Amino acid sequence: MVAKRASASITWESWGTIDxxxxxxxxxxxxxxxxxxxxENRYNKVKTLQRLLTHSYHAKLLAIRRVTQNxxxxxxxxxxxxxxxxxxxxxxxxxxxxxxxxxxxxxxxxIPKKNKKLRPLSIPTMRDRAMxxxxxxxxxxxxxxxxxxxxxxxxxxxxxxxxxEQCFKTxxxxxSSKWVLEGDIKSCFDKISHQWLLDNxxxxxxxxxxxxxxxxxxxxxxxxxxxxVPQGGVSSATMLTITLSGLEAAxxxxxxxxxxxxxxxYADDFIITGATKEILEQTVKPLVTNFIKDRGLELxxxxxxxxxxxxxFDFLGFNIRKYNGKLLIKPAKQNVNIFLQGIRxxxxxxxxxxxxxxxxxxxxxxxxxxxxxxxxxxxxxFGKIDKEIFKVIWKWVKRRHPKKNAKWLRNKYxxxxxxxxxxxxxxxxxxxxxxxxxxxxxxxxxxxxxHTKIRAEANPYNPEYNExxxxxxxxxVSIRRQKE
Numbered sequence: 001m002v003a004k005r006a007s008a009s010i011t012w013e014s015w016g017t018i019d020x021x022x023x024x025x026x027x028x029x030x031x032x033x034x035x036x037x038x039x040e041n042r043y044n045k046v047k048t049l050q051r052l053l054t055h056s057y058h059a060k061l062l063a064i065r066r067v068t069q070n071x072x073x074x075x076x077x078x079x080x081x082x083x084x085x086x087x088x089x090x091x092x093x094x095x096x097x098x099x100x101x102x103x104x105x106x107x108x109x110x111i112p113k114k115n116k117k118l119r120p121l122s123i124p125t126m127r128d129r130a131m132x133x134x135x136x137x138x139x140x141x142x143x144x145x146x147x148x149x150x151x152x153x154x155x156x157x158x159x160x161x162x163x164x165e166q167c168f169k170t171x172x173x174x175x176s177s178k179w180v181l182e183g184d185i186k187s188c189f190d191k192i193s194h195q196w197l198l199d200n201x202x203x204x205x206x207x208x209x210x211x212x213x214x215x216x217x218x219x220x221x222x223x224x225x226x227x228x229v230p231q232g233g234v235s236s237a238t239m240l241t242i243t244l245s246g247l248e249a250a251x252x253x254x255x256x257x258x259x260x261x262x263x264x265x266y267a268d269d270f271i272i273t274g275a276t277k278e279i280l281e282q283t284v285k286p287l288v289t290n291f292i293k294d295r296g297l298e299l300x301x302x303x304x305x306x307x308x309x310x311x312x313f314d315f316l317g318f319n320i321r322k323y324n325g326k327l328l329i330k331p332a333k334q335n336v337n338i339f340l341q342g343i344r345x346x347x348x349x350x351x352x353x354x355x356x357x358x359x360x361x362x363x364x365x366x367x368x369x370x371x372x373x374x375x376x377x378x379x380x381x382f383g384k385i386d387k388e389i390f391k392v393i394w395k396w397v398k399r400r401h402p403k404k405n406a407k408w409l410r411n412k413y414x415x416x417x418x419x420x421x422x423x424x425x426x427x428x429x430x431x432x433x434x435x436x437x438x439x440x441x442x443x444x445x446x447x448x449x450x451h452t453k454i455r456a457e458a459n460p461y462n463p464e465y466n467e468x469x470x471x472x473x474x475x476x477v478s479i480r481r482q483k484e
Contacts, residue, residue, distance in 0.1 A: 011057060015086035018061060026058040027137060035141040035461035043202075050138040050203065060096045063133035064089050067126060067234065077125030078107045078217055095127050096134055098207060103128045106216040106230055108223075114338065120190070122216050122230035132211070132234035135203055141461040142202045143238045148248035149456035153267030154237035156460050157469060160316050161375050163266045164329055165453035167320055170262045170273055171309055172327040177260040177273035180320075181280045182313050184303035185292060188268035189236060190228035192243055193296030197229070201239055211235075227296060237267060243295050244268075247288065254287050255279065264315075271315055280306050318376060329376040336381060339369050340388050347392050351399060355413065355426035356438055362389075363441045370443050375451035382443035393424050393440070 012018045030053045037045040053059050067073065068083050076082050083089050106122035113119045124132065140156065147155065152163040171177060194212045198205055215224050229236040248263045251272065255261040260275040261284060272288070274280040285306075289299055307313045312321025314332045321328060343365065350358045366389075370382060397409050404412075410422070417423045417439065424440035452475070458465045 012090070015090045020065075023058045023061050027053070027056065027062055030056065030059075031137065031141045032461055032463065034138065035145055035459070038142055038145040039462075046142065046202065050142075053138040054098065054134055054204070057093065059134055059137050060093045060130075062137060063096065063130045064092050066133045067129040072123070072129075072232075075123060076107075077123050077128065078104050079125045079127075081126055083126050092127070092130060096130055098204065101131065101207070101210070103131070103210050103214045105214055105222055106225075108216045108218040114334075119231070121232055124214075124230065124233065128211075128214075129234050131207070135207060136235045136238055139201070139203050139235065139238055143242050143245075144459050144461055146245045147241050148245055148263065148265060150248060150263055151241060151244065151265040153241065153265065153269070155241065157458070157472075158454055160266060160372070161451040162454050163264055163316060164318050164320075164376060165451050166264050166456075167271065167315065167318075168327060168329060169453070170264065171320065171322075174325060176309075176327075177262070177275050178309050179274045179277045179280055180307050180309060180313055181272040181274065181284060181288075182303070182305045182307060182315070183270040183272065183288065184300040185268050185297050186300040187228075188297060189231045189240065191296050191298075192228050192240070193294075194227055196243070196295045197239060201242060240267060243297075244270075244292075247291055250287060250291055251284060254283060259283075266316055269316060271313070277306055277308075317372070331373045331376070331378050331381045336385070339365075340385065343389055344392050347396050351396070356428055359424065359426050359438050359440050366441045366443055367446075370446040374446050374448055377448075379444070379448055382446060385443045389440075389443075390422065390424075 010019075010022070030049060034046055034049045034053070037043075037049060064083070068089055074082060074084075083092050104125050104127075106124055109121050109123065110118040111121055144155065150166055152158040152160070152166070171180075197212065198209060201208055212225060212229070215222055217223075229239055244265060247265070247270075251261055251263055258275065259279045260273060261279065262273045264271050272280065272284055274284060285299075285304070292298065305313070309320075309322045309327070312319055314320075314334070317332050317335045319330045319332045321330075343362065346361060346365070347358070350361075366385075370378075373381070393413075394409075397413050401409060401412075413424060414422050415425050415437070420442070423442075426438045427435050428438040429435050452472075454472070455465075455468065458468060460469060
């Protein structure tokens with residue numbers, strides 16, 4: 001490693017030689033100190049440590065790595081600048097300064113939603129994204145201390161699988177709640193009160209105000225941003241977590257244990273259980289309405305429903321329902337249909353594509369989708385998906401060779417593997433001249449394995465849970481090796 005001593009830290013002359021383990025450990029040390037100061041209610045100490053972190057060379061490196069390795073790294077903001085080369089990334093460190101910093105307006109684009117309407121998406125410049133990532137490193141330890149225990153969205157070490165498992169634990173017993181309030185906040189990210197954020201988000205208020213007031217450009221016109229935070233913004237999800245923190249405690253205070261009221265939150269999606277429909281209608285829903293009203297938000301009356309568990313409800317792409325007293329969590333039908341429609345569109349557009357490439361694309365889609373649902377009762381759904389995909393593939397091969405009979409098509413594109421006589425395959429030629437078969441992944445081959453939910457109180461910035469998180473990581477590694 002080529003390195004030199006500069007002030008009290010190491011600086012690197014090449015992006016490729018950075019010791020990321022050292023960088024991450026230095027940043028984690030400061031984050032742990034911030035979390036400790038929060039636990040001790042030493043808020044002046046928190047501000048001092050946050051400033052130290054946001055001026056840290058190591059934190060700036062991590063912030064730049066985050067925004068140059070995510071999926072949006074090739075999407076430029078209004079300045080059309082991207083950081084793609086190692087040299088550009090290393091030079092960007094000098095741009096992350098609070099003194100004289102003024103964010104550029106956001107670039108507004110629109111992406112289609114499931115209901116065919118358009119969702120506005122605001123894209124900051126690379127510099128503004130990196131600044132948000134930098135300040136997020138200092139904000140996240142505070143957010144983790146403030147967040148509700150059963151909030152799982154966009155938080156370190158937590159996932160949708162944790163949220164679905166919490167739903168199971170809350171609703172599975174015979175004595176569990178029978179009613180569920182499905183919460184839907186209208187245009188959540190777009191409506192959060194700027195004043196509430198400035199009063200309650202524990203970070204540099206000057207920087208935060210500049211982000212909130214940066215405006216956006218749509219069709220070459222500049223518009224002001226009077227409320228809300230950018231959807232997809234680096235720090236937006238954490239700001240939302242803090243915005244909704246305290247809701248769980250407020251609900252518990254207003255209800256009794258016999259009411260069996262429990263909250264499960266994932267970003268702006270949440271469900272609240274209740275022993276009776278009346279407790280949800282008369283106590284919980286008005287409380288939630290008033291709680292979020294102070295933050296500039298409101299519930300969608302059309303989408304906020306109170307449902308009996310025997311009728312079931314959809315949450316985070318899962319359908320949660322009791323069948324004769326037994327709770328089952330399955331992939332939601334709508335999500336199954338959307339997935340299959342995507343598969344059909346890929347195959348239909350690939351009539352002239354080499355079979356090897358098509359299999360690689362489909363395998364990636366199938367693996368990602370099934371991994372999301374592999375923790376729930378999805379075995380039957382996976383089998384149905386295999387049947388539908390086979391129909392699509394068979395139609396595709398007949399379209400490629402309209403004059404060939406079924407026997408010829410089977411011999412060319414399919415083979416026998418185990419007890420399956422119809423495995424879609426391709427011949428992959430290796431660089432050494434040899435060849436091997438590449439098979440289409442069967443959804444039903446994915447093992448269903450119950451997810452171990454994270455402890456509700458576990459905090460990655462509390463040294464008390466260091467061993468707990470190490471054990472969870474080792475468990476995940478062990479599971480991956482078993483799959484291989």
